[in-house]
Amino acid sequence: MSAAPLVRGWCPTAWRPMAAGDGLILRVRPRLGRVSREQMHVVADVARAHGSGLIDVTNRAALQLRGLRERDWTSALDPLIAAGLVDHDPVREGRAMLVAPDWRAGDDTHRIASALLEQIDALPPLPGKIGFAVDAGALPVLGASPADFRIERAATGALMIRPDGRPTGAAVADGDEAAALIALAHWFHQSGGARAGRMARHAAPLPDWASDTLSPASGGVAMAQGDHPLGVAIGLPFGRIDADTLDKLAALPGVTGLRLTPWRIVLVEGATSAKLPHVGPVDLSVDACVGAPACPQATVETRTLATRLAPHVAGRLHVSGCAKGCARAAPADVVVTGRVGRFDVALNARADDAPARSGLSADDLIAFLESHPDAA
Ligand code: SF4
Incomplete structure (x- = not known):
């Protein structure tokens, strides 16, 4: 490993x-x-x-x-x-689309996502991780979720298109949203986006029609x-x-x-x-990937450890089997990262950030957390 x-x-x-x-x-x-x-x-x-x-x-x-x-x-x-x-078509199956999950039949999210599905064959070849987000409810809720080309509700109440990694986007006329997503995907393809792999890493100047100062509405929650x-x-x-x-x-x-x-x-x-009488709330402030033995990249078990550490962490805890950090891309209050059978720990960090301490056991981690009152 x-x-x-x-x-x-x-x-x-x-x-x-x-x-x-x-x-x-x-x-x-x-x-x-x-x-x-x-x-x-x-x-x-x-x-x-x-x-x-x-x-x-x-x-x-x-x-x-x-x-x-x-x-x-x-x-x-x-x-x-x-x-x-x-x-039945592997190319179509490879297209990733995220939708605001509380859509209703006939609303903007349903209408736009359905239109994009109908026109899916019009998309150019795209890297495998590229995805679309249709987030057209009253307030956007998918801003922190992975997607490269987004339709969102703007602060003005209009619908807008926004490439991931850019803080603002441009208004889209009613009924043109799916065509705009497809056009932006073609621009990405033709401007060499495949070399960057993801929209957020693609620095090419946007076409004028997709570049404006419209901001997404704020206040949407998961x-x-x-x-x-x-x-x-x-x-x-x-x-x-x-x-x-x-x-x-x-x-x-x-x-x-x-x-x-x-x-x-x-x-x-x-x-x-x-x-559903037996279903209670789950602690969603703890992230942990599958770890070992299910992931060949991992040298440590993760989820039993995360459950053990959770009572010692006041904020968000991320336990990652390796520095890739599959379970959480954003920083966590406490991040524990497996490395060669032991653990690194860092505060307010991502799984691949420099650790505060290295080579720890599970007991060492608890001792570390108890000695850091800002984490516990
Ligand atoms: S973070 Fe590393 S160990 Fe965990 S699932 Fe991803 S690749 Fe595997």
Whole structure:
């Protein structure tokens, strides 16, 4: 195992699974971030039959089925394609789109995302990590979630297009939003964006029509756990759910589907709190990647350690199996990073920042946290 993280520059898809320490990872990107009740059962069946039964919800609101066997991951595709969860075209399946998860049929987010899906073949070749965000509710909520080309609600109330990494964008006429996203993707392609890999790293001057001083509206917040007008929002510890739980949620009376969010929360459409008596709030202030042994880049276990450390941290805790920091790109109040079987720790830092202390054991970490009252 290596101490340095391996940066692959591509994301696993259903058509291009990624090898991990616990088998293949097969990523499913449900259309509009919604899985119907029937599709929930299909995902659960496939996860059990072909994998470990463990499913992660990613920070791009995709589902990752874990532990698939090399020899039969292609068999897992057939039911997913038949259920409309995976496109039969690998290129189309590679297009990542995040939507504000509380959309309603016919609203701006639904209308624009549907239009983009209809025109998806008009997109140019793009690097695998490139993604779109349609965030057209009353206030933007996806600003901290990964996406390269965004449609957002502006402070003026208009809809705007904004390339990631630029603080402002330009107004888009009603009905032109999907075409504007596609045009911006073509500009990215033609101006050499593939070399940068992501929009935020692409410094080329924007076309005039996409460059203006419109700011996104502020004040939008991520969905909270608990009752929601569309159902009940439940937190997932470390973003994970298992196939049996997915089946049970789908079988609840009144449930019509599942909305995926980038915040380790799923919205169970049509559910009521009374039907979910055993579901309590989850501590979402702790981030931890899968770590060892599921990730071949990790030399340390992460999630048991994170649960042990959490009571010693007052703010946000991030435990990362290596410096890549998959579970959290932003700084955390306390970040613990695995390195060659031991741990580095830093305050107000990212997983790849310089550590305050290195080579610690789990007990050393607790002693460190207790000696830093600003962290505990
Ligand atoms: S951060 Fe965690 S999941 Fe990501 S590569 Fe490192 S060990 Fe693996």
